[in-house]
Amino acid sequence: MNKMITAAIFVSSALSIQVSASVPDASPKELQQTVPAAAQVCLSCHGAQGQGIDLAGPKLAGLSSAYMMQQIKLFQSGSRQNPLMQPMSMTVQGDNIKVVADYFASQSVDKINLHYRGDKVVIADPAEKIAYQGDWSRDLPACFSCHGPSGVGAEQFPRLAGQQASYLKTQLEAWQSGTRKGDADNMMGNVASKLTAAEIDQLAQYFASLK
């Protein structure tokens, strides 16, 4: 565990240099005023507005506070495993869990064009087809049923639209390999278990492209 924390802090301090360079509109001083203290440590990997930083941490803007609180607890309990995020989840305890989750939940996301079930009858893109129609020959419901139009999500159903493709992919793989658990009644685990490797790739690209 100690090793992991050291590794994580090393990564985070290494990254924070790049981050402050890439957020020119808010000086470090201003950031300190608007970002709650407990969330400061998160910015190096998730970005000052929770916009996500490729390879370092996924986008948090657009996720609900309730969902993020639950995920932080899942990292803490080991139901979700990740060498970077698990030690970081330990840095927030008690009321601070809600404070950091509220902070990222209040960050805005770009408006996207919403697409509803039935807008298209024939869908050529295989990922989009699964997203809107599912594949009931193997009891695979449409992603739409739980993640909504264009995968924008709400409450305990996370936003997929505009999330990093690499992150979406590793999550679906994590359910398949058993390193991500803790979703109510294994509902997402059940869906993920039915996807092929090629479909995971296509779905990750598809949802990431919705921005």
Next chain:
Amino acid sequence: MKFQAKNILGVAALIGFNLTPIADELPDRQQALPSVAKQAEHLYIESAALADIPAGEFGDKVRLGYQLFVNTQQLRDKHVGNELNCVNCHLNAGNKANASPLWGAYFAYPAYRKKNDKVNSFEERLQGCFTYSMNGKAPESGSKELVALSAYSYWLGMSGLMLQHNVAGPVPELSDSELVKGAKRDDFILPEAISSKMDQNALAQLPGRGYPAVPKAEQAYSPERGAKVYQAHCQSCHGKDGQGQMIAGVAALPPLWGPQSYNWGAGMHRVGTAADFIYENMPLGKSVQLTPQQAWDVSAYINSQERPQDPRFKGQVTDTQKQYHQHDGYYGKTISGKVLGSASSANFPKK
């Protein structure tokens, strides 16, 4: 035409009754369907892919039918009075065996109803789901919407039968007035390869039609036990309060009770019908998960909550109950000190 003569005369004669003026009473079109036990050896028909719907006017009707079925909210405040979409209860866009598929329904209408000595055409059955399941105001007979939904149902069924019986070529086109009747009539033309193997009765009972009967449970159903099943297996999606989850203005996870759900006249309010549906189809995407006892109990739980009034209500819950609710439902019964139906929300409210 090689249909067996059984029933045909009766049905043909009775179609005439349709022409008699519609009575003031809302007809009882929500009778329980015959619910048959699932059998392992059943082979379900498989419809052609949506991409195979032909170009042109007929195909356009089929496509519109699909779109209305999966996004019925297009008709909100015009014909729909709640947050539901047809696809919520007829899964996979009405194309899933054992989730009351449209292809199973189409060949069963016009259907003779002994109870009121009437024949129910296919469009009348569709109107029933608008009035009750959608808590709305049904589109007129022959309307664009009912033609489209009929065309989609016909196309699913006919393309499936043609594939099953190796009949080549496009699905034969039908006129609007033929489409809305349904296919259980002796002037309905079927390819010889199909009619030589299946008679009208076989077609009206295609394997996978309706919701298969859930096995009997050991104990009588109980809403109290059902509340526990609900918390463990339903609440995460349908919400603590049964109101589902709106995402970007759509009830992606649909409400199960309250003003935005089906009303007290809908088939789903019957404990048995909902138990059948739930046992086979819920939790979503997991196929059969619950024990029969759990399915009955949770059905009793969701159906002993308030919902929109029975549209046949004339001012007295006891009257409506006596006339229409002599079955396994909670309308008119007292639950935690309240008579269900006495505080029901409005029919066809505007948004």
